[in-house]
Amino acid sequence: MAKNSTTKLISTLKPVLNTLVALSISLVFFALFLLIIGASPKEVFTYMIEGSVGNWFSIQNTLLMMAPLMLVAFCTVLPAKLGMVVIGGEGALVVGGLASAVTGIALADASYALTMSGMFLSAFLAGGIWIGFVGLLKYYKGANETIVSLLMNYIAIALLNHLVEGSLRDPQSLNKPSTYHIGESKMMGDIAGTDVHYGVIIGLFFILFTYFIYHFTTFGFSVRITGGNKKAARLVGLSLGKIILITCFLAGGISGLAGMVEVTAIHGRANASLIAGFGYTGILVSFLSRHNPIAVLPVTFLFGALAASNGLIQRRCELPDATMVVLQGIIFVTIIGWEGFSGKMALQSFKKLKFNLYGSKLLADTFSNYRRSYKS
Secondary structure (H helix, E strand, O other): OHHHHHHHHHHHHHHHHHHHHHHHHHHHHHHHHHHHOOOOOHHHHHHHHHHHOHHHHHHHHHHHEEEEEHOOOOHHHHHHHOOOOOOOOHHHHHHHHHHHHHHHHHOOOOOOOHHHHHHHHHHHHHHHHHHHHHHHHHHOOOOOHHHHHEEEEEEHHHHHHHHHHOOOOOOOOOEEEOOOOOOHOOOOOOOOOOOOOOOHHHHHHHHHHHHOOOOOOOOHHOOOHHHHHHHHHHHHHOOOHHHHHHHHHHHHHHHHHHHHHHHHHHOOOOOOOOHHOOOHHHHHHHHHHHOOOOOHHHHHHHHHHHHHHHHHHHHHHHOOOOOHHHHHHHHHHHHHHHHHHHHHHHHHHHHHHHHHHHHHHHHHHHHHHHHHHOOO
């Protein structure tokens, strides 16, 4: 019993340790990058901490940056349970934000509760249908979900630009084409005593919701079986098409809510500000969290902290706004590289252990044979 508990603890801690090691290596590479461009790593890291968790104002900024990331990361997290790599979070966020803005404008004279419910539902449906189409093509046509979801990001962005510069454009939005404002009375409020909107609460809810769904329900069990072995799933009578479509729809729906949060809590309208790269950062969040819904929380806090400190680093260190993007890229490459390296090390260790065990067995057999021969 104790042995099983120890084994389970090791298997749980190993991914965490691997992630921490990869992050540490990333920071070393980033420090080298800063030295190359003539910046002080110590100064940058100091302002990074100060701008993210140095005071209550910085912590609130970090939480605000976390809100859309917590939601959009699920566009990659949930399909990964089926062995699919979907990277269409940016597109789902854009169409979700656009749908929620249109709904908010259409329900301008309705009550706050009805308008918010309508925007929530329309964003979820828009994002769900958008990524659900990726699952549809994957199952029925055998299309590569990674390529399809990536290309649909560009379609979503083109659709947004076309509509906000055309039929949905507010004539008063001169320098930045946008839809009409949903109205200040329909904006999402802040949590009492803070400057943090309720989008953070929505993100936390879906982290717990998806964890519960995938670990304590029949559907979640079916997804785990399908992701582990599709042939076995077919043998036990599971409907792969249904599971893929529901998973992709749920993933896209949650990601679409990230767009709704951006519209109702930040911008008040749909425009190019929705194309902020949250969807692509969400891919990194998913891989860094190893597609674990609970692990999404600390990982989004990390990337929220990086985003929150970016402005301070620009002002104090006179670095471009792409500095944190460089760090994100280094983290992504290092995570992938370290996964392959640690996996290769584990394989070599296993082979070495197997060889040693075989050698020990061979030595023991030889000694036993020698003893039997000696006695006879």
